[in-house]
Amino acid sequence: MTHQVRMACKNDVDALLELAALTAGGLTNFPHDRGVLAERVAWSEQSCGVIIDSPQDEFYLFVLEDTETGRIVGTSSIYSKIGVRWPFYSYKLSRISHVSNGTGRHFSTHILTLVNDFDGASEVGGLFLAPQARSAGLGQLLSRSRYLFISQHRERFGSTIVAEMRGWLDGAISPFWEAVGRKFFDSEFHAADLYNATQGNQFIADLMPKFPIYTALLPLDAQSAIGRPHVDAVPAKAMLEAEGFVYDGYVDIFDAGPTLHARIDQLRTITECRLVGDGLELPLPGRNQRLRARNSGLEFTVSLEALES
Incomplete structure (x- = not known):
């Protein structure tokens, strides 16, 4: 063919x-x-x-x-x-540490912060x-x-280009959505995702929490979904990485799938x-x-x- x-x-x-x-x-x-x-x-x-x-x-x-x-x-x-048309929202995964000199204890975890770092890309x-x-x-x-x-x-x-990967699902359930998004939108994952695709995401700015989310407070299945691609997205992620895209902690706000990015003029296809x-x-x-x-x-x-x- x-x-x-x-x-x-x-x-x-x-x-x-x-x-x-x-x-x-x-x-x-x-x-x-x-x-x-x-x-x-x-x-x-x-x-x-x-x-x-x-x-x-x-x-x-x-x-x-x-x-x-x-x-x-x-x-x-x-x-x-x-x-x-509307802001481009991501969660940025970063590490935060707390130290108590009085008790001699140290605690380190990750937080998710709502950002618009890729606006204009x-x-x-x-x-x-x-x-x-x-x-x-x-x-x-x-x-x-x-x-x-x-x-x-x-x-x-x-000058910059991004690619959002479909996030991990357990059957038809998004563990991350169930732990985070559903608490604020009171709807099924696919319904909210479709609304975002068809009506825009102003509702995210209206309803999503503005403060960082401590990942240690999330259920383990939600934590393990952060930055993890859907099984069907693994080949696409490999192609993006071969092209020069990188993942450094940005994830989708609905299912926590990885968001990759690259400099356009450094993409393999464009240079070759x-x-x-x-x-x-x-x-x-x-x-x-x-x-x-x-x-x-x-x-x-x-x-x-x-x-x-």
């Missing part, structure tokens, strides 16, 4: 909705909601149609298409600048592959296509790709293949091709 990554268009909405139904929830940037998906496709098309010299509030939505059948088997996205997210497409390098094709797009349109993005003809080429060492990005304005496509001998 032959696949290519291209920009999403309005004719893809139904296919994206079918794909979103396979996620079982938990992907904030790819909710199973037709109205939201239609709005994001329109937002992406509008973003591609404007001429800008710096990121404002653009969104770019990509689909992975089986060109033999026309079927959409994957999707991913980029936000050019987060924290514009770009964000990659919403990466999802249909189960039948999780092979033959298609994950790399879908993921790294975004960085090729950034390289070709560097003025549209910031090269100009060829009407686009970019990225050799894949050890695979005798390359990613080939073609570009006419913002009519952007990427395919996985054999290297010419």
Whole structure:
């Protein structure tokens, strides 16, 4: 089979909705909601149609298409600048120590502090592959296509880029949400996550505690979930780390999944790709293949091709 990554268009909405139904929830940037998906496709098309010299509030939505059948088997996205429509919230995990000289005792623990450290950064997210497409390098094709797009349109993005990973679930239950978020929102995890994805997160600022949370006061299962990715997100996390993203204690406020970040100009794809003809080429060492990005304005496509001998 032959696949290519291209920009999403309005004719893809139904296919994206079918794909979103396979996620079982938990992907904030790819909710199973037709109205939201239609709005994001329109937002992406509008973003591609404007001429800008710096990121404002653009969104770019990509689909992975089986060109033999026309079927959409994957999707991913980029936000050019987060924290514009509403603040971008994270928890920052840090260590704090207490010492009592009178008793000779020392206590050290971690605290979670609500922060907006990534306001103004770009964000990659919403990466999802249909189960039948999780092979033959298609994950790399879908993921790294975004960085090729950034390289070709560097003025549209910031200096820092982040990626939120889906957090650990025990079955359908988020231990961290049950221990923290539910106490303030009185709703199921997936309901709050969907509301965040579709309506924005002002309710977080309104209801979430502003003071640091001592992790030692949380149940053990909630503590162990902090910074731990969902089992389905482990391969995506590995791809991000290979690209140059790092995790240093920032976590999602709902499920405590890890938030990774990197400097855009130091991303592996951006430093290793090269100009060829009407686009970019990225050799894949050890695979005798390359990613080939073609570009006419913002009519952007990427395919996985054999290297010419």
